[in-house]
Amino acid sequence: SQELEQSPQSLIVQEGKNLTINCTSSKTLYGLYWYKQKYGEGLIFLMMLQKGGEEKSHEKITAKLDEKKQQSSLHITASQPSHAGIYLCGAGPRTNAGKSTFGDGTTLTVKP
Amino acid sequence: EAGVTQFPSHSVIEKGQTVTLRCDPISGHDNLYWYRRVMGKEIKFLLHFVKESKQDESGMPNNRFLAERTGGTYSTLKVQPAELEDSGVYFCASSPFQASGANVLTFGAGSRLTVL
Numbered sequence: 214s215q216e217l218e219q220s221p222q223s224l225i226v227q228e229g230k231n232l233t234i235n236c237t238s239s240k241t242l243y244g245l246y247w248y249k250q251k252y253g254e255g256l257i258f259l260m261m262l263q264k265g266g267e268e269k270s271h272e273k274i275t276a277k278l279d280e281k282k283q284q285s286s287l288h289i290t291a292s293q294p295s296h297a298g299i300y301l302c303g304a305g306p307r308t309n310a311g312k313s314t315f316g317d318g319t320t321l322t323v324k325p
Numbered sequence: 326e327a328g329v330t331q332f333p334s335h336s337v338i339e340k341g342q343t344v345t346l347r348c349d350p351i352s353g354h355d356n357l358y359w360y361r362r363v364m365g366k367e368i369k370f371l372l373h374f375v376k377e378s379k380q381d382e383s384g385m386p387n388n389r390f391l392a393e394r395t396g397g398t399y400s401t402l403k404v405q406p407a408e409l410e411d412s413g414v415y416f417c418a419s420s421p422f423q424a425s426g427a428n429v430l431t432f433g434a435g436s437r438l439t440v441l
Contacts, residue, residue: 217367246429246430248432253434254434255328255329255416255418255431255432255433255434255435256416256418256430256432257432258429258430258431261429301368303368309373309380309381309428310428310430311356311358311370311373311418311420311428311430312358312370312373312381312384313370313430314367314369314370315360315367315368315369316367317366317367318367
């Protein structure tokens with residue numbers, strides 16, 4: 214099965230600072246998903262990347278999938294307290310992305 | 326539009342007892358998935374329904390776990406008898422049918438199960 218490793222495990226940043234979270238896969242990624250989870254809530258879909266070199270942005274969050282399709286990064290610009298939470302990457306087989314493997318998650322704390 | 330609803334949000338039971346978790350997916354979503362996160366580990370896939378049919382149940386830990394999806398609507402996950410290692414958070418997710426397989430999942434808030 215595919216394994217996903219996230220780094221760092223946790224991150225504390227001052228409000229306004231930029232940060233990056235990485236997700237490395239043991240196999241080629243056919244679909245890489247980024248989610249955010251707040252305590253006591255479900256995972257909220259952020260972005261999906263499928264093509265090598267692909268980059269997507271939503272508000273101040275940008276995600277990239279490297280050319281070799283085995284690593285993705287999530288970058289937050291000018292972080293805000295609302296960005297705090299657990300960020301998880303997930304990946305599934307080409308034919309069924311729902312049968313996903315997930316990373317352990319990165320806990321982000323943003324200090325005002 | 327209502328999201329994915331899970332019930333109960335938290336259940337505390339004793340070893341050997343039975344618990345049934347319920348998931349109401351978004352109306353019209355053919356795909357329904359169950360996942361589990363045990364303490365200190367990553368979220369793991371349990372099984373996948375397409376409408377009322379089990380498409381893939383390769384992630385189910387053992388035969389103490391039984392999942393059903395009556396009429397292709399809501400789904401239940403029953404654990405009988407529960408063991409200590411079953412403790413964790415059980416997530417449900419649903420998605421509409423996509424021929425490409427690239428499904429964007431909508432997750433429920435999860436059901437936390439504590440087995441004492």
